[in-house]
Each structure stands twice: as structure tokens, then as C-alpha cells.
Amino acid sequence: MKAMGEMLLRQESFSEIVMGNTALVRSMVEAGTRVITAYPGSPTPEIATAIGSIPRQRRPFYFEFSINEKVATEVAFGAALNGHLSTVFFKSVGLNVAADTFVQLSLMNLIGGMVVVLGDDPGANSSQNEQDNRHLARMAYTPVLEPADPAEVYRFYRAAADLARKRCMPVILRLTTHVCHAKQKVAFDGWRPSEPDNTPRFDPANGSYIPLAHMVAPKKTRALANLAAAEEELAGLNTRVDNGERRRGVITSGLPYLSLLDAIGAAVQKPDILKLGLVYPLARRQVADFLRSHRQVKVLEELDDILEHEIKALAFDEKIDVEIVGKTDTGDWIGEYTPDKTAAVLGSLWPELVTLPASAVEAQVPERPPQLCPGCGHRSAFFAVKQALSRDDITVADIGCHTLGYLPPYEIGQVLACMGASTGIGSGLALFNDRRPVVVFLGDSTFFHAGLPGIVNALFNRHDITLILMENGTTAMTGHQDHPASGRNFNDVTDVIPVRQVLEGLGVKNLYETDAYRQAELVDLVRRAVADDAFAVVIARHPCMLKFTREQRRKPDYRPRRVAVDPQTCDRRHVCIARFGCPTFSRGPDGAVAVNPDLCIGDGSCVQTCPVKAISPAKSS
Amino acid sequence: MSVFNIYLIGVGGQGIGLLSEIILRAADHAGHPVRAVDTHGLAQRGGSVVSQIRLGAAAHSPLIRAGEAHLVVALERHEALRAVARMARPGGTLVYYDTVWQPLPVRLGRDQEVSAAAVAEACRRRRVSPLRVRVDDLPEARMQNMAVLACLHRRGLIPGLSEAHYMTAMADLMAGDMLARNRRIFQTATTG
Numbered sequence: 001m002k003a004m005g006e007m008l009l010r011q012e013s014f015s016e017i018v019m020g021n022t023a024l025v026r027s028m029v030e031a032g033t034r035v036i037t038a039y040p041g042s043p044t045p046e047i048a049t050a051i052g053s054i055p056r057q058r059r060p061f062y063f064e065f066s067i068n069e070k071v072a073t074e075v076a077f078g079a080a081l082n083g084h085l086s087t088v089f090f091k092s093v094g095l096n097v098a099a100d101t102f103v104q105l106s107l108m109n110l111i112g113g114m115v116v117v118l119g120d121d122p123g124a125n126s127s128q129n130e131q132d133n134r135h136l137a138r139m140a141y142t143p144v145l146e147p148a149d150p151a152e153v154y155r156f157y158r159a160a161a162d163l164a165r166k167r168c169m170p171v172i173l174r175l176t177t178h179v180c181h182a183k184q185k186v187a188f189d190g191w192r193p194s195e196p197d198n199t200p201r202f203d204p205a206n207g208s209y210i211p212l213a214h215m216v217a218p219k220k221t222r223a224l225a226n227l228a229a230a231e232e233e234l235a236g237l238n239t240r241v242d243n244g245e246r247r248r249g250v251i252t253s254g255l256p257y258l259s260l261l262d263a264i265g266a267a268v269q270k271p272d273i274l275k276l277g278l279v280y281p282l283a284r285r286q287v288a289d290f291l292r293s294h295r296q297v298k299v300l301e302e303l304d305d306i307l308e309h310e311i312k313a314l315a316f317d318e319k320i321d322v323e324i325v326g327k328t329d330t331g332d333w334i335g336e337y338t339p340d341k342t343a344a345v346l347g348s349l350w351p352e353l354v355t356l357p358a359s360a361v362e363a364q365v366p367e368r369p370p371q372l373c374p375g376c377g378h379r380s381a382f383f384a385v386k387q388a389l390s391r392d393d394i395t396v397a398d399i400g401c402h403t404l405g406y407l408p409p410y411e412i413g414q415v416l417a418c419m420g421a422s423t424g425i426g427s428g429l430a431l432f433n434d435r436r437p438v439v440v441f442l443g444d445s446t447f448f449h450a451g452l453p454g455i456v457n458a459l460f461n462r463h464d465i466t467l468i469l470m471e472n473g474t475t476a477m478t479g480h481q482d483h484p485a486s487g488r489n490f491n492d493v494t495d496v497i498p499v500r501q502v503l504e505g506l507g508v509k510n511l512y513e514t515d516a517y518r519q520a521e522l523v524d525l526v527r528r529a530v531a532d533d534a535f536a537v538v539i540a541r542h543p544c545m546l547k548f549t550r551e552q553r554r555k556p557d558y559r560p561r562r563v564a565v566d567p568q569t570c571d572r573r574h575v576c577i578a579r580f581g582c583p584t585f586s587r588g589p590d591g592a593v594a595v596n597p598d599l600c601i602g603d604g605s606c607v608q609t610c611p612v613k614a615i616s617p618a619k620s621s
Numbered sequence: 622m623s624v625f626n627i628y629l630i631g632v633g634g635q636g637i638g639l640l641s642e643i644i645l646r647a648a649d650h651a652g653h654p655v656r657a658v659d660t661h662g663l664a665q666r667g668g669s670v671v672s673q674i675r676l677g678a679a680a681h682s683p684l685i686r687a688g689e690a691h692l693v694v695a696l697e698r699h700e701a702l703r704a705v706a707r708m709a710r711p712g713g714t715l716v717y718y719d720t721v722w723q724p725l726p727v728r729l730g731r732d733q734e735v736s737a738a739a740v741a742e743a744c745r746r747r748r749v750s751p752l753r754v755r756v757d758d759l760p761e762a763r764m765q766n767m768a769v770l771a772c773l774h775r776r777g778l779i780p781g782l783s784e785a786h787y788m789t790a791m792a793d794l795m796a797g798d799m800l801a802r803n804r805r806i807f808q809t810a811t812t813g
């Protein structure tokens with residue numbers, strides 16, 4: 001078996017099929033990155049998986065999952081001030097959380113250099129919103145590199161790290177979902193490990209690191225000078241594909257470039273292409289040359305029209321006589337530029353260059369949205385909470401697996417914004433409102449990430465809402481990363497910070513707790529909490545059963561467990577299937593209920609939900 | 622051969638990741654340039670999950686265009702229909718493991734379960750040859766992916782791939798008992 005950890009540290013050069021996220025880790029090793037920090041979020045968690053495949057003692061760098069993106073950025077920032085090349089990575093919307101710190105990085109003399117790796121998510125495959133982080137990069141005067149595939153991830157990180165170190169500045173490597181997850185054979189260089197230099201080189205004289213009014217101008221001047229340098233030094237990452245076409249050209253970048261190649265694959269006369277690796281700042285000389293040598297140039301740009309504006313402004317300044325076509329339709333702003341979408345976008349300008357997507361055969365296929373797993377404690381909690389609440393009550397969800405509660409059959413969580421927002425939003429909903437109780441939800445990783453301020457505010461300002469804390473001991477949705485209440489960090493065991501004690505310490509007086517599988521008790525506790533005339537918290541705990549089952553399966557004495565439905569007793573009221581909603585149960589054409597043995601884990605949380613007691617643990621098979 | 626596109630689909634939890642990684646590596650051992658991508662994240666929790674594999678130097682993006690999959694591989698019946706209807710290329714092949722994991726609307730009684738006949742009908746209209754796989758004596762449901770792999774190999778559905786390529790690819794990814802058990806299914810599963 002090929003061991004990933006061994007591969008990532010190999011000293012000879014080699015080629016291997018890797019995901020973009022894995023290629024990044026090898027690049028970090030080769031670049032001599034010393035400190036890496038992160039907070040989990042799709043599409044980036046597999047970066048940490050690759051890091052974790054290297055035994056801790058052999059890692060040539062320090063890695064941590066910090067408790068949120070802002071702290072992760074700060075830890076990497078601090079390490080860079082000591083002279084270590086550092087890197088922070090997180091998902092697209094993570095930059096919103098990190099922004100307060102992030103916007104100042106370019107103003108600082110980061111003597112070690114720092115790379116910010118963003119996992120943007122055009123199409124919002126697994127994000128709460130679709131956002132274009134190039135806006136924030138511009139706001140923070142920070143250069144952005146955009147690879148199209150794993151081979152470029154590897155190469156571009158190195159370029160980013162080199163410039164960051166040389167000019168003591170931050171550089172952004174902007175990945176997108178299908179660049180992170182794309183797989184391809186990549187040729188890696190050799191790696192010669194060097195003796196680590198642990199000298200703490202922090203020196204205030206390298207600053208100023210203090211935001212003083214009289215330093216605004218010199219700091220900003222520094223950031224702008226570094227941007228100009230990036231334009232010179234990184235323009236080599238741009239490539240021009242000359243197809244001998246003087247009329248038509250396309251300027252594009254990242255994955256849309258590959259989509260473009262597929263979309264125009266059958267064209268007789270393909271347009272010339274300028275593929276930007278450096279998307280901010282614009283390499284003005286190269287772009288101007290390209291504009292000058294074509295009559296019509298299409299800016300093929302995923303998400304917002306940032307390149308388009310800059311390119312149009314450049315043509316104006318340089319008085320270039322060229323027709324520039326950017327976005328022409330609202331749809332052009334939205335979604336991922338897949339090969340099909342790219343063909344449609346390009347086809348509206350040059351129909352003869354593309355083949356349009358084939359139409360589908362009519363077929364009725366029921367949707368398959370994601371589901372809470374069999375045995376999930378969140379399901380038990382929702383089933384109970386639903387019984388405890390009235391129709392009119394207002395429920396506010398937060399980010400995490402329990403977000404799926406908005407789906408039928410629970411339909412709980414009618415508002416959902418972003419991590420940690422539920423308590424604050426619920427507090428607002430409770431104002432001038434003594435008729436409709438407000439119940440908000442929060443996961444335990446989110447509690448530490450951004451949930452605490454909302455809770456402290458609710459106590460401080462005496463908001464009368466009920467918080468249901470869905471404690472499953474892990475950061476489940478993003479792949480089971482440990483959090484402060486798990487008793488482990490990425491590297492080692494650590495002291496547990498118990499959620500309950502934190503709440504007690506904050507002075508939460510109405511505090512209830514039970515295992516989510518104890519349905520009757522949970523219903524009662526939620527009723528009491530809602531009736532309380534003050535901020536109340538119900539901790540509904542149950543370990544993540546996906547994680548638990550995976551751990552059990554690895555044990556040598558593992559015995560699968562199941563439940564069975566007794567067809568004689570079952571009166572086909574379908575509570576298990578249509579109200580409790582465990583995906584294990586299926587419905588026969590005659591309404592009979594069956595247990596899918598491929599799905600059932602025999603946790604038994606369903607047993608108590610059957611009004612006629614038709615469900616019981618199956619005799620061991 | 623210029624490009625050969627393989628679209629794999631299943632339900633989160635069925636083991637589609639391992640299946641696609643074996644095919645990808647086998648194709649690489651056979652000398653094909655490869656590009657691929659898997660679904661990660663939220664959808665893995667019981668939603669539809671997709672892996673895409675593209676062979677050939679003229680394949681650029683890892684994403685396959687609608688109606689361009691030469692081979693559709695599905696681990697579940699509803700997903701088989703979903704993929705054939707949108708992704709299969711006329712003249713192509715569908716290989717699917719005929720098990721049913723009912724989607725939410727079916728379980729709620731709001732929609733009909735897809736029948737094997739509906740899959741066959743969609744294949745007929747799309748001019749796709751369907752191959753139904755079902756093995757009744759598998760030690761574990763999670764080995765259905767290996768039964769499908771065995772079918773792909775037996776029928777020679779992926780150009781240029783031999784048994785040795787598949788076996789080497791499996792050894793790249795697994796070891797010990799797990800490797801032995803998966804190889805056994807791969808070599809012995811008699812499929813439809």
C-alpha cells in the first residue's frame with residue numbers, strides 16, 4: 001500500500017496521482033513552511049488529512065486546527081513575525097471571520113512571509129453563500145494566485161511562498177472546490193530537509209507593528225509597493241496560448257480555463273487565450289499586449305466582474321482599440337464555470353465555437369438531499385423538540401449537521417445564516433415578542449468558534465430565548481475534527497473545556513442537560529426551558545454515531561447490530577419512517593415498513609418512537 | 622481513443638470513493654493520462670455523491686459534460702436513473718448495482734420508488750446498454766463496489782485495463798486482510 005505520509009516526505013523526486021489538497025502539502029514541505037494553521041471547512045479539510053498522514057514527530061512543520069479562522073490567521077501571523085514561513089488555510093467564508101486580522105497583514109513586515117490559502121466555493125457546493133474573495137484581497141492589497149489543477153497548486157504555492165518570504169509579505173493562493181478535489185498525476189521535485197531554525201527573531205524594530213496614525217502612510221505605501229513587485233515577479237505564472245487567431249481572444253484563469261479548453265475542443269478556429277495565474281494585481285503589460293493583438297476579447301470570469309473592470313480600465317488608459325466583452329447576463333455572475341456552463345456563456349457570444357450541453361432524457365427521479373445519519377443524536381433531538389414546541393414558535397438554526405433539521409419531516413430551523421449567528425438572531429426575534437417563543441440551535445464546535453459572543457450577549461442583555469446545544473463531541477459535518485470539548489487537539493491529548501462548565505461559568509442559571517436518546521426527558525426539558533422567563537440552555541448530547549460506528553468497525557470483535565420491525569405488530573402508522581425519519585426504514589408498495597440492513601446500525605434510538613412497539617433490537621445475525 | 626469519460630454515482634456511505642480511486646489508478650497503470658474529481662463535504666451525508674474520471678490527453682477539466690459519459694457506474698438504482706438520464710452518452714454503457722436506498726421523498730410517501738424497468742426504459746431511449754449487477758452472497762454490503770468493479774473488468778468496459786492493472790491499483794490503496802477480501806470479491810464475484 002502506498003503510504004501518503006511517506007510520500008509527502010520523500011527526498012527523491014517522484015510522480016504520483018494526488019488531489020489538489022495533497023499536492024499543496026507536498027509543496028508546503030518543499031517550501032520549508034514552518035507553521036500551518038487552519039479551521040475546518042469544505043473544500044479544505046483534506047489538506048489536514050494529508051498533514052495528519054505524516055506522523056507528528058516527522059512533520060517538518062507545526063500544524064494546528066485553531067478554534068476559528070481569525071485565531072488561525074493570528075497564530076500564523078505571530079509565527080511569521082518570528083521569522084517562520086507560515087500558512088493559514090480555510091474555506092471561502094472563513095475569510096469573513098478572519099477579516100479583521102487579515103486586512104492588516106499586508107501593512108506589516110512579516111519577516112518570515114505568510115501564505116493565505118483560500119478554499120473558495122463557486123456554486124456554493126458546500127457553503128452557506130457564494131462569495132468572491134478577490135474583493136477582500138483587493139481591499140487588503142494582497143496578491144492572488146489562482147491555480148487550475150493539482151500540478152499548478154504545487155507550483156503556485158511555491159511561487160507564493162518564495163515571494164512572501166522574499167518581500168516579507170502575505171500572498172493569497174486561491175483554490176476553488178474542484179481544484180482542491182481534482183486528481184491528477186503530478187511530478188514532484190526532490191526535497192532536501194534543512195536543519196530547522198527556531199530562533200525567535202521577533203524584533204519591534206522590524207515594525208512598526210502598532211497601528212499609529214502617523215504610520216498609516218508608510219504602511220500603506222509598503223503594501224502598494226509589494227503589490228507592484230508582485231505584478232513584476234509573478235507575471236511569469238500567466239500563459240498565453242497562441243492559436244494564430246487575431247480576431248478573437250479570451251482572458252481567463254483557474255478552473256474555467258480548463259472548462260474553456262473542453263468547451264472549444266471541437267472548434268475549427270480556436271481563439272487565442274491568455275490564462276492568468278496571477279489574478280490580482282493584473283499583469284498590465286501582458287494584458288495590454290494581448291488586447292492590442294485582438295479585435296474582440298472575451299473576459300471569461302467565474303463569479304464577479306473584477307478582472308473585467310480592471311481590463312476595461314486598462315484598455316481605456318492605454319487607449320487600446322479593442323472590443324471587450326465581459327458579463328452580459330445575470331446568470332454569468334452565478335455558479336461554477338463548469339465546461340457546460342462555460343460553453344453556454346461563450347456560446348452566447350460565439351455560438352459556432354462551442355457545442356452546447358446535451359439535453360437530458362425525461363426521467364422522474366426523486367431528489368436525494370443529504371440526511372442525518374442512522375443513529376444521529378440530532379435526529380432524536382429534533383424529534384423530541386418538535387413535540388415540545390407549538391406551531392407558532394420560531395426556530396433558528398446554525399451551521400453544522402443539525403442544519404439538515406430544516407428538511408422534512410422535522411422542518412426545524414427556519415432561519416440560518418452563518419456560524420454562531422443563531423443566538424444573536426434569536427435575541428433579535430425575541431424583542432417586542434412575548435407571544436412566540438424563540439428557540440435557537442448551536443453545535444458544539446460552533447459554540448467555541450463564534451457561538452460564545454452571542455451567548456454572552458444574551459446573558460448580558462437578558463434576552464429571553466432558549467438555546468439547544470447539540471453536543472456530539474466533534475466537528476461532525478466537516479469530517480470529525482476535534483474541538484476544545486473533545487479532550488484532544490490535532491496533535492495530542494489536551495484538557496477538556498466542557499461546554500456545560502463554560503455555560504455555568506458564564507452564569508447561565510436555567511441549564512438543562514440530557515442524552516438526546518432519552519426522548520421523554522428531552523421533551524420535558526425543552527418545555528421547561530421555553531417556559532422559563534430568562535435565557536435558558538438545553539444541552540442535548542449524544543456522540544456522533546457516524547464517527548462512533550466507524551471506530552467500532554475497526555475493532556476486531558466488531559459485531560454489526562440491527563433493529564427489526566415486527567410485521568404483525570406494525571400498524572403502518574409510519575412514525576419511524578415519516579416522523580422520526582431514519583433513512584434505515586423503507587416503505588414497501590403496500591405500506592409495509594422494512595429495515596435496510598445496509599444502513600441500520602442497531603443503535604435503537606428508534607425503538608421508543610414506535611407507538612405500537614413494533615421495533616426491537618434484532619437477534620444477532 | 623481520444624477521451625473516455627467515466628461517471629460514477631452512488632449514495633454517501635456506499636464506498637464510491639474507493640471504487641473510483643481504484644479505477645483511476647488502474648487507468649494510470651495502463652498508461653492513460655487521467656483527470657478525476659470526487660464529491661466531498663455535506664453531500665457525503667446520505668446525499669447523491671459523484672466521482673468523475675476522464676482518460677485521455679484531450680480531457681482538460683475533471684468535470685464531464687452532460688451526455689458525454691461513455692460509461693456510467695452506479696451503486697444504487699435511483700442514482701443509476703439520475704445519471705443515465707443526464708450524463709450517459711448515446712451508445713454508452715450503464716453498469717449498476719441493483720440495490721435500493723430509498724430517497725427522502727419516497728420514504729415520506731411523497732414520491733414513487735424507481736423500478737428496474739424505469740432504468741431499462743431510460744437506457745433504451747438514450748441508446749445505452751444497461752448491465753445490472755447483483756450478488757446475493759456478499760459478506761458485506763460495503764463490498765458491492767467490488768462486485769461492480771469485477772463486472773467492469775470481466776466485460777472489458779474500460780479500454781486498455783487488464784486484471785493486473787486493477788490488482789496493482791488495489792494494492793496501492795489497501796493492505797493485509799482488507800486487500801485480500803476485496804481482491805477475492807473482485808476475482809470471484811459472478812455478476813449479471
Ligand SMILES: Cc1ncc(C[n+]2csc(CCOP(=O)(O)OP(=O)(O)O)c2C)c(N)n1
Pocket residue numbers: 039040041042069091093094097127128399400401402419442443444445446447470472474475476477478
Ligand atoms: C466561517 C465558517 N467556517 C467553517 C465552516 C464549515 N463548517 C460547516 S459545518 C461546520 C462544523 C460544525 O460543527 P458543530 O458545530 O460541532 O456541528 P456538527 O456538524 O458537529 O453537528 C463547519 C466548521 C463554515 N460554514 N463557516
